[in-house]
Amino acid sequence: MLLSGVDRNRRLLTAAAGFLLAAVMGLVLIIGFRLATQIRGNVGTLQRASELETYPSVVSQQLTALRERLDTLEYTGHVHAELAASVHGFDRDFAALEREHDLDPSAMHAATALWHSYTPVLTPVLAYHGEPYSDTATNSSLSRSGRVFYAHVRRAELFAQANAAALHRQLAAVSASLQARTAAAASRLRWLLSGGVLAVLLLGLAAAYLQLARARGERAAREAQEQTRDILATVREGFFLLDADYRIGAVWSKALTHMFGRENFAGLSFEELLRDRVSPETLATATKFIKLLWGERAHENLMKSINPLGQLEVSMDNGRGGKETRYLQFDFHRVTGPKGVKHVLCAVGDITSSVLLSRELHEAQENAHSQLDMMVSMLHSDPLQIGTFLDSAAAGLKHINAILKEPARSHGEFSKKLAGLARELHAMKGEASALNLMSIAQRVHHLEDMVAELKGRSELTGNDFLPIVLKLDELLAHLRGVREMTLRLTALRDNSPSPEATLSTPALRIGSSGPEELAATLQSLARKLAQDHGKDFSLTVNGLADCPRSYLPTVKDCLIQMLRNSAVHGIEPDEVRRAGAKSAGGQVRVDFRRAGSGYELLFEDDGAGLSPETLKEAAVRKNIITAEQAAQLDNRAALALIFKPGFSTRAEVSMDAGRGTGMDVVAKAVYGLGGKIGVSTNPGRFTRFKIALPAASESAVA
Amino acid sequence: MLREEELKTFVDGTTRYFEVAAQQPATIGSPYLLEGEPAMHDYTGMINITGKREGVVYFTAPRAMLTVLLMKMQESDFSHESMRDLVGEVANTISGNARRDFGHDFVISVPSVFAGEKPQISQPAGARAFVIPIHWRSHSAKLVVSLT
Amino acid sequence: MDTAKDTSARRPVKLLIVDDSNIVRRRIERSQQFDDLEVVGTAANGIEALELARKTDPDLVTMDLTMPQMDGIECITQLVKLKPEVRILVISALSDKATAVEAMERGANGFLDKPFTDRQLNEAIAELMY
Structure with a gap:
């Protein structure tokens, strides 16, 4: 069946949706992973930053504690070590923080500058070695170096007290910026996840829709296929497609089976289909006709009338075990695609009823x-x-x-x-x-x-x-x-x-009818014969009034036949007559008279006469006599041949003569009345028939 | 008016009966037009045709022919009833052939059989009857067809 | 007649009529109902037809098949060689389908059976030219 364009598009769309789904998921995964990594890093940094925030006050407190110990001349060693650890830790952590990227640079810059400003005051404090106290037995006091150390501590304490808040603020700002960035990243991640989920959801929906549509499309295609099959099984016309090699395609309508008495037509050639039903000539013409459809010049609508299979007589089963004659009409149509003619559609219809x-x-x-x-x-x-x-x-x-x-x-x-x-x-x-x-x-x-x-x-x-x-x-x-x-x-x-x-x-x-009508009939026949055969002759009729009524039908039959013979064979065409120095118009005479106790009918034309040799040849040709017999015949016997059944000297058959029946009818009719018939002729001058009839009986006359 | 293939169907139905029943086909004699009263043999099987066309077709045969036919068919019962059955069968075959070839145009009656008595023949007005002599062995029967 | 479409903007179609019968020639001339169709010549045989085709450069030729001197089949063959783009409508009473099909094989574009009605003629011309 047709794999429709719609169906193909749907498949493509489904594939595209699947690919997109994978791409989106990959992207979400990659971006999400990076964001999560960033957030995790930020969280560490933030921790460090918030730890750093405590250092200024710790340093400040430690310096105060150091100074108070110096004031009370208490042991300072461990406080000094704690301060060094704090400063060192601060340095370390700060340096680590500076390596981070996601920090607000201005806040970081300010914090760095501020922290670096601590260095000059802290360095002498941290660098101090030795004993700050000079002990006597009763009294302890600051040693000389102790007094310098004290001054340094005091300066540092004051510096730290003055700057702790600022440094804390700066570090808080760094933290805040970092926190903001982390929040932003978290929010991005949230959006990304939501977007990803939404995209996946949408794509999933799209894919589901496409899948559904495809299923529906397939069902529709299946239904369409089924309907096509139903149509082809039911339609009364025979349908099939012919390819450029005159072969039948894979699909055809069931009606063909009845028309051509076979089940399978796939790949059958047009010639095989029709071989036993049409003459080879018609088949050849039909093949050429179909070929015209593959060309470009011929207009399909303007060649219907020359279709050699427009009305084909075939013998078909009539469904009751017998045969009957039906008429089929083959119609041919181009089936065109983008690249010109694809097939020729052939529709075979049964047009018997319209033909009849x-x-x-x-x-x-x-x-x-x-x-x-x-x-x-x-x-x-x-x-x-x-x-x-x-x-x-x-x-x-x-x-x-x-x-x-x-x-x-x-x-x-x-x-x-x-x-x-x-x-x-x-x-x-x-x-x-x-x-x-x-x-x-x-x-x-x-x-x-x-x-x-x-x-x-x-x-x-x-x-x-x-x-x-x-x-x-x-x-x-x-x-x-x-x-x-x-x-x-x-x-x-x-x-x-x-x-x-x-x-x-x-x-x-x-x-x-009477003799007058017979004379009129003969005249009318003479005129018609003259006209039909292009001969010029006149007819003279005498004495028919004497003819007994009982003889009239026979006399009429005889005269009609003789008149026809004269018109067809006897009277020559004008040219011939002129060449023979004869009068232009021929003469035909009919005389009926009493003769003895009976009657005599004379019929004469001044035509070509009869040639005994021609008569003999014709009789041999017609198998009436053999050539040997012909050779034995004298002229008189040869003339008598024209009274033989089946004799004709005319090659073709016309309505008026040449069928080999004519004079034998006359002779038979005459014999039937008990009469006699004779013929005499002079080639080139005349032919004369003489018919003798006996006296008519009384009953016949009535 | 009767068509040639119709007449052929009736004739073939008759001759085929002989061929099938007695393994010896009948031949047909010179056909002619019926003038005057139909000439009947001893037994006659007849079908009437109505519908688009109207007419009557009957097969009439002498007792002698039917006796030989029955013998050829290996029958031993030569009773009056057997003879009647036989001409009825011939008429049936003719009717089957006609139904097969012409189908719906013809409504064909169940064959009626006459023996001895003068049959009731309702010949359609305006249609002449064709008589086709049926020769079989030395016997002759007649098939008469008259159809508008 | 709806076949005579609005074709005023177009160059007129030049028609050459080839038929050995006066009556048929006049009949075709009279029957065509297109405003923009101009009969540029009539010929009684194939030789005349080819001469006229050279002179008048027709777009459409109606062609009889049985003519004295040069018949339609031969004339179509030569005409197509001479002017491949010309449309040829055979108008013939030929009952011999093989010859009719041959005429189409030689390059005729359509076939109209004689006798024809005015309507058939006009529809055929419309099919070929418009």
């Missing part, structure tokens, strides 16, 4: 758009045509469902279904785009894509058909929606105040 929501929103929007498109194209189309289309689409889907319903267990059985499905879907798509019902056409196109994709598989099972049947359901729902819309639109038109609008509609037979 936005997807739903998008789908809903798309739906609304396509509904609007649908509405617009429906407003431009005849509701009867749409009704017809919806009927035939419903029939087509019913047929598709019937194909699916055929029992199948083997690859072959499943595979057989695909051709039928493709045919039905292709026809439906053709009709839908002829009516400009693009939302339907796109859905059918998508289904066709799925079927085409299955065709390439070597092993088919029922599982492969699940998406198709789901898509089929979706398409049915869509068609139902379209039908409802048509009914509402029709109701709207019928309620319109213009009676002509109703009257001008030639036939109000819901669910079917």
Whole structure:
């Protein structure tokens, strides 16, 4: 955990307080010792000084005693010796006192001077030797030297009497000063001791406070650590730090475990974390992206949109033993210290619900758009045509469902279904785009894509058909929606105040339409195809009025497919036509007429025609025939290849052609009516389809 | 509208039952949309789904298939009750799978079992039923899924 | 708009707009809401951009990535060599993250996705310049 600065400071303070405590105690000890020594010395001196104080009067008294003895002619020897001892003691003690430092110098000076003034008078007294008395038998008297001695004593006595008080005063002053100094030292010592005790007390308090604060700080740090741990264990986002080597730090949030299915992340590299979940390219980009954060140029806030891990699809345990798809969002943030970027913080969030929501929103929007498109194209189309289309689409889907319903267990059985499905879907798509019902056409196109994709598989099972049947359901729902819309639109038109609008509609037979509508549909499809493919051609339609109603749906299917083929393959681009000295605009003709007991439908374009060689090559490429078989085919047989299922000469797949379904639908429909179909061509000049149909039965006509 | 992974979950639940119970997985046939009345075999196990989604899922199988299945499971009791139990078990497995994969979105009923009598099927309005043939050995059953 | 801070005391920021679409160039010019921002030039490709950068000494360049003649990546590389202190804001509709990241590697300072709102543009400029 973080060893916070506060904590470090507290430790330093505690150490400083301890050091200070020791220093103060040492100082108190040293100063106190010196003061105590001084006081002890002073006390000795004081004793000597106060002893000295007695000497002047002692000397004075001894001199008096000496004189009185001389007066009474008594023995003086011991008094003289006592006086000498006193003076000598005084001298000694005084000298000792003079050596002391802590004396009031002026008082000491005066005392010294005064004492020294004793010397001249005392010296002759002390220096006296001999017998002061001269004894006779009856009388004793002072001897000659005795009289001199007496005079000296008397002088000294008087001097001492005169000066004793002064000397005493001076010595008392020395004592007093010494006493004052001692008192001062004692007081200093008292202060020192009090101060020392106070300082120790304060420092002790401070240390105790700091210790307490540290304990509290440690507790707070421990609590903070615990809280951090709790947060990391609870938070729903995955958090971790990455170092400059893209390795995960020692701390991470628990949510990562669920997201990545492992417990320990310490030291794990970012690459190891994601290796199985993203493509190597994405991982490389992500690594570079993170590297940008270590640099200085890139602004973190202005690179969110290029984050390659902004939305990562992963498969995760759902907590019930299964797997589910979730979306993770990786967010990267710089973590900076005083020396620049320290780490990159990575936050991983589960954004599944918002991804799904936005997807739903998008789908809903798309739906609304396509509904609007649908509405617009429906407003431009005849509701009867749409009704017809919806009927035939419903029939087509019913047929598709019937194909699916055929029992199948083997690859072959499943595979057989695909051709039928493709045919039905292709026809439906053709009709839908002829009516400009693009939302339907796109859905059918998508289904066709799925079927085409299955065709390439070597092993088919029922599982492969699940998406198709789901898509089929979706398409049915869509068609139902379209039908409802048509009914509402029709109701709207019928309620319109213009009676002509109703009257001008030639036939109000819901669910079917007549030859006029078919001609109009073809014209509209021709215009759309011309526009979509950048071709210029015109369509002429004749004789469809003769077409029996029962043949109309088939005829329509056939014509739509052939018209598409012409627009995509047949009619050449303008440049090519000009180069071939042809008219600028292409011509497509449709003729329907009675022929014998039946009918004949002719379809012709003046386009590029069919080349038998190209057809053969394409058929070989598509594995419809082998190269050997191709070599055997004559031109007529080669042309017939275009009626084979799976045949296409167009490399890429577009909405209008090239899916390998087209002419086989036409052929199958014609055979279904008991008719025949043939093709003739002149390369570079035209392609002509001739369809013969038998007489329509009565019931079919109705 | 039914999603592909949902349909897969139901289908897998069914085929896995065969694999686990009889050590021989079932295969699925060509799926299609149900038109008209549902075709029932002899025994049917059904679960109802409510909650955010509504619908019904049932597994219906002929007596012959169930008999062989019981045999493969080393059972010796081929009574009416055993058959009922068996289709109930299949429905249970399907329901477990669905709970595991979709959790809270689905509230799944306890399976109900029908034998012979015409079951009460409350198909949700606006949802078509998907029929997925289940092939096992030489027999065929059906899984029917209808979900809004 | 609070991004347009009081910057009257400062020298105006010189902006160079690089995009091959007229519409986008005008859009950026029109959308920026800074009083002290001066559009010193607009370029339709990388070569023009470098020439203009030499002449006008811009502080900020908005840069498209897909352009004819010289694309954005190359232009960024050379621009950074020419004027290391210039700020570059890539404004592109590129869905390919790898190229976007490369643009940043070459020295772009930020990336703004097309289409963008006025607010996004102004916030991005504020982030880079103020």
